[in-house]
Amino acid sequence: MVEEIGSILITGGAGFIGSNLALELQERYPKAKIMILDDFSSANFKNLKKFRGEVLACDVSTDELFFKVDDFQPEVIFHLASITDTTVTDQELMMRKNVDGFKNILELAGESESVVVYASSASVYGNVKEHVPLKEDREKSPENVYAFSKYIMDNIARDFSEKTGLKVVGVRYFNVYGPGEAHKGKFASMIYQLYLQIKKGRRPRLFKWGEQRRDFVYVKDAVDATILAMEAPHSTVYNIGSGEARSFNEVVSLLNRYLGKDLEPDYFDCPYDFYQEFTQADMGKIKKELGFVPKYNLEKGIKEYVEILEGKVYHPVGG
Template sequence: MVKQPNNILITGGAGFIGSNLALTLQEIYPESKILILDDFSSANFKNLKKFKGEVLACDVSSDEIFFKADEFQPDLIFHLASITDTTVTDQELMMRKNVDGFKNVLEIAYDNEATVVYASSASVYGNVKEHIPLKEDREKSPENVYAFSKYIMDNIAEDFSEKTGLKVVGVRYFNVYGYGEAHKGKFASMIYQLYRQMKAGKRPRLFKWGEQKRDFVYIKDAVEATILAKEAPHSTVYNVGSGEARSFNDIVSLLNKYLGLDLQPDYFDCPYDFYQEYTQADMSKIKEELGFVPKYNLEKGIKEYVDILEGRI
């Protein structure tokens, strides 16, 4: 039987994944105390209307984290706070918020001998040419400063664990979608963006010719994998995806089906110098070590998501 943590700290707990994680943890561990730290730069209090714990405003890359987290004495930390906007080009800001913030969290973990589960990203793999599932140990090629910051966090986590003996586990998210992301606006998932366009009666806009493929993982699967990660037998990094690569055309087709529409895509040229054409997670490691198998394929995930957005459930 898994030991119930006494004090759970969640950084970035008012954001998309963080809020879903917090609400799930309070159901699983009703006797645990949960503290959320978030600077609310990419969050919405509405995501936490059913949260029963404490929420404090805090920039984890600043010294205030030590005053607000040390007294709490966490024995389990989920670190999701970071700049997730991949269009940010301010390299100093990205590295300070993401990398310096992570180092502060690890210092809190060291002081309290806490296990840490932190958000990594599939962006560390870069623009993969071959269409094969991506294994965690493959060569990394971060193409922007966001991906680079996550790559450096992975390196720091490994070094910290070797030096301290504490368990630090990365969850390398692929394209997460689902309820609670609306506040992200244009940085929400493509599934939400396309839903909004089609709901408004507009043709869904896709880069030519909509056959770019991504590994889309539903929020409930992402949260389950994140919580399971704390049971890892050792410090490591796990891919968190669906294990399937699906096209943007597939998304449009499913949204048409579940919304009762028949809108054809409006294809246009991709304006970006760098754009990932294909991502697919190799999920064998997390399955073998933790027994995690995604419960939602794209059909099931989009159907449930649309039902929620349409007020059907």
């Protein structure tokens, strides 16, 4: 573990994963100067009520970035700012915000010689037909412009690192859930959506027949892995998941258990032409290179999340 860091920049730090990351870094590195940049297009200030550093409104895809940071020289940049709404079909907007924004961050990193850890996505793998754990080096098949933007970011990161010798590490998130996502509304995790339905006494709605499987990763594990990624021995990309593929039926069963309910799913036809039936992260690489092992399986993660949402357990980021 890095013992001391003087300065940290977090883009997208008021969002779901970003705010959890910021507050954890604040506790681990109390002497570090931490600056957050966020355009607040998909964030909420309430997630940062316990944050003690500087927060600036900024669109990192514009030159505004360079004026905002001024003489700030970050040792590490955690780049999470991007459009994360996968239903956005405006290709120019998605590429400009995600890809151009990343290129600006890399330019800043080049000037300050920063280590960069950036958010990639498991969506780059596409709709996997075979039910096998997904390794980082498998063939990519992005099915929408969001996934394509992340795929191009991975390419740009590799080229930039080879050219400059600076370390750039991608964290390829699978299905992250946990406290701090409520502001995302309908774009919050399915676990949160199903929680709300069951909490209100409604039958949880699932696509037929609820046996689609996902690698659900609790946000605390995602944050731990993201912080650890800055210690990678070289520029690379790591899967960030639980390593397990669990069904939506299992999610409903666990939510029923922890909420004291017994509501049967309401199954309906999937309206989407493209829908991932299966995701599972192969976690071998990050375990071998960094020693990371997830602490939360689905049972433990949902139990803690429900306790936070029900006000039984305190968490510094909003539920």
